[in-house]
Amino acid sequence: MRLYLLLLVLIIGCDSAKVHQVGEAVPTNRATRIKEILDRPAAFLEQRVVLSGRAGQVCQHMGCWFVLQDNTQHILIDLEQGRTITVPRNISGDSLRVVGIVKRIGGDLRLMGKGVEIHRKRAKIWSFFNL
Template identity: 30%
Template sequence: MLKKSLFVIALFLFVSNINAEGEKYGKEISLKDKTNVSSILTSPEKFDGKTVLVEGKILNVCQGMGCWIEVAGEKENEKILVKVEDGVIVFPKDAKGKTALVEGIVAEVQPSTEEHHSEKDHQHDGDDPCNPKTKTYRINGLGAIIK
């Protein structure tokens, strides 16, 4: 009986430790130093093409394919889009409000007249974050941890 109890306790501690680290998506995160979203948005040209690690609250999630999240910056009303390759990484639709640690490449996005996905596949409120009306910058996500 004692062995069984110790096994259950050890299993519980192991599972608790996994959940404390968060759910992993995509490639393993290799960077250690975080970059502020504010820094990227203030001087995007400085970061264009560079791999960064950002952390922030998830403000929105693609409800169709789970192919993007919006991560809050340090200032009010500040956010950056993290776009991932469709089907390679699928963010959970219930991730809104959780914290994301994301590694990816900062990229300039030009306005496009093309549809990114059909409405059925890519549900969003308001403007399509993947199809901006003006030039913007986003992070092309390589790996993420959601806690």
């Protein structure tokens, strides 16, 4: 019984926020709301912006795209088929900050991601396995 209690205390004590940076560093300036980009695309096309929100659907093949959702809308974050960066495939629900260039491809707006900051809450014991 003592062993189980000790193990439980160790696991709970190891829990911490984990920040994982992929690609370029994400500036600390205020994030643009996704709704602003979708409402006024001409003002943002070809512009570098910072977005924040939660990861929705993620490419399960190699992590080369994901959907970013904030409390206003959602937008596709295109990592250019993983040519320069990819994200872990298990980030759905994690908080993210993303920097990239707003583009229109095939009539759809998307952010060509250059850097992603992933804020995860995972037990340190599992970080060894990159979970």
